[in-house]
Amino acid sequence: MQKHSDETLVAYLDGELDGAERQHVEAWLAADDAARDRLTGLAQSADLLRSAYGDIVNEPVPERLIAAARGETAGEAQPRAAEILVLRRPQRSTMTMPGGRWGIGIAAAAALFGLVVGGTGSYLASGLLSSGNPAAEQRLAAAAANNTWLDNAAGYYKLVVSAGDALTIDVAADADSREALQKASLPQTRWPDLKPWGLNFRGARLVVVEGRPAAQLVYTTENKAIGPLTLVIGASKQSDIQPTFDHRQDVNLLYWRHQGRAYALVGQTDIGYLWGIANDVAWQLDAI
Amino acid sequence: MSPSWKQAEAPVRAVDRGAQVSQRFSDQLIAVLPRLRRFARGLTGSASEADDLVQAACERALAREHQFQEGTRFDSWMFRIVQTVWIDQLRAREVRKEDANVAEERLGSDAPVRTIEARLALAEVRRAVQFLPPDQRTTLMLVTVEGLSYKEAADVVGVPVGTIMSRLARARIALQQHLETGGASRRSVKNAEAQ
Numbered sequence: 001m002q003k004h005s006d007e008t009l010v011a012y013l014d015g016e017l018d019g020a021e022r023q024h025v026e027a028w029l030a031a032d033d034a035a036r037d038r039l040t041g042l043a044q045s046a047d048l049l050r051s052a053y054g055d056i057v058n059e060p061v062p063e064r065l066i067a068a069a070r071g072e073t074a075g076e077a078q079p080r081a082a083e084i085l086v087l088r089r090p091q092r093s094t095m096t097m098p099g100g101r102w103g104i105g106i107a108a109a110a111a112l113f114g115l116v117v118g119g120t121g122s123y124l125a126s127g128l129l130s131s132g133n134p135a136a137e138q139r140l141a142a143a144a145a146n147n148t149w150l151d152n153a154a155g156y157y158k159l160v161v162s163a164g165d166a167l168t169i170d171v172a173a174d175a176d177s178r179e180a181l182q183k184a185s186l187p188q189t190r191w192p193d194l195k196p197w198g199l200n201f202r203g204a205r206l207v208v209v210e211g212r213p214a215a216q217l218v219y220t221t222e223n224k225a226i227g228p229l230t231l232v233i234g235a236s237k238q239s240d241i242q243p244t245f246d247h248r249q250d251v252n253l254l255y256w257r258h259q260g261r262a263y264a265l266v267g268q269t270d271i272g273y274l275w276g277i278a279n280d281v282a283w284q285l286d287a288i
Numbered sequence: 289m290s291p292s293w294k295q296a297e298a299p300v301r302a303v304d305r306g307a308q309v310s311q312r313f314s315d316q317l318i319a320v321l322p323r324l325r326r327f328a329r330g331l332t333g334s335a336s337e338a339d340d341l342v343q344a345a346c347e348r349a350l351a352r353e354h355q356f357q358e359g360t361r362f363d364s365w366m367f368r369i370v371q372t373v374w375i376d377q378l379r380a381r382e383v384r385k386e387d388a389n390v391a392e393e394r395l396g397s398d399a400p401v402r403t404i405e406a407r408l409a410l411a412e413v414r415r416a417v418q419f420l421p422p423d424q425r426t427t428l429m430l431v432t433v434e435g436l437s438y439k440e441a442a443d444v445v446g447v448p449v450g451t452i453m454s455r456l457a458r459a460r461i462a463l464q465q466h467l468e469t470g471g472a473s474r475r476s477v478k479n480a481e482a483q
Contacts, residue, residue, distance in 0.1 A: 006458075009457075014432075014438070016438050041464050042460055045413075045467055049428070052414050057326050061325065068346040069318045071314065158318055158319065250315075
């Protein structure tokens with residue numbers, strides 16, 4: 001009987017009883033002080049349990065898990081310099097290339113990098129690859145790291161969209177930015193005011209970029225055509241790059257690096273709008 | 289320095305298999321990651337083991353993408369995969385009897401937690417969960433933490449609703465008793481310190 005009572009009480013707490021059963025339990029509770037105490041204890045322990053695990057969903061999701069969800073493995077998502085093998089170029093291609101060609105070269109190398117990680121043995125066996133070109137290795141590493149970081153910026157944006165109103169913010173919009181960011185171990189930065197663009201700053205979230213804490217600033221708007229927009233700011237050891245457009249996972253990105261900071265403006269709005277906002281962000285943060 | 293446009297390098301998937309993963313499926317998976325991590329944390333009692341578990345579950349889900357039925361709950365499907373992978377790992381490692389001791393060591397090494405009573409209480413709850421048998425732990429996390437109905441939890445675990453009811457009741461009673469015992473011992477320690 002006691003076991004049945006416990007099951008019934010727990011089911012009552014969980015809202016799993018139908019109308020007649022619920023009435024029966026309520027009548028029982030009204031007449032039995034011990035049952036009421038037991039119910040109170042069960043309710044309190046359930047609340048404690050939810051609190052004990054509540055914050056975990058607000059923690060930044062590790063990059064390796066986002067990479068895994070995209071069908072990449074952890075090792076591929078976090079490339080290490082020592083693993084990078086460089087395409088041996090024909091003699092002609094070692095000459096100075098026109099500016100535009102470097103991008104193609106890096107893209108090709110980056111594409112090969114993916115294959116290299118997945119199948120190093122076969123490429124080594126074919127003799128197409130060799131190491132020992134530090135400059136090329138560095139650029140290749142930058143291209144590979146760029147891929148990961150931009151994919152993650154898009155992934156973090158999607159988390160914001162999917163969370164909707166349930167989104168949890170690490171640093172509230174009305175907090176003193178520098179102090180609050182410092183407490184949350186986020187990179188020191190100001191957050192740009194984008195109200196002229198119809199975007200309200202909702203707060204900052206702690207995310208991880210290249211293995212280090214980064215700030216994801218979240219802006220929302222009533223205008224569905226513009227949708228939410230995020231600005232990810234993280235520390236970077238890579239060289240400066242000009243604002244560059246990319247499209248990942250159905251999301252538009254405008255990213256650049258400036259004086260040790262990597263920036264990515266992410267949204268589903270059109271690129272012209274993103275470009276205007278990026279200019280404003282850069283002006284406010286002196287980031288370009 | 290005047291900003292100028294250029295087209296970014298073409299996005300590159302690290303592996304060919306990644307290109308075969310549908311965007312929609314991948315999006316759903318990314319969206320549910322925070323809850324999967326929480327569920328896995330409840331099962332394993334360890335942040336790093338939980339993330340390893342979620343990663344393994346993601347890989348299994350991607351390999352079985354074709355088995356997911358549109359129109360059904362994606363989170364439930366993923367909870368089931370996480371739970372299945374975890375059970376596989378438990379069987380492989382035969383660590384059932386070690387769980388409580390391991391959890392004890394983990395909490396013991398987390399010194400800052402012990403300095404704040406509120407956090408200590410929550411840590412004690414998580415510790416108490418690790419003392420529960422795996423089937424009760426799973427049920428407790430699915431229903432009480434993740435908010436699944438008994439029917440949904442039954443579908444995830446693959447048992448009748450009645451089994452969920454009994455497992456949940458046993459888990460809740462055991463948890464409450466453990467917390468009462470822990471709370472009493474903590475009060476004893478505080479009283480001793482006061483004297």
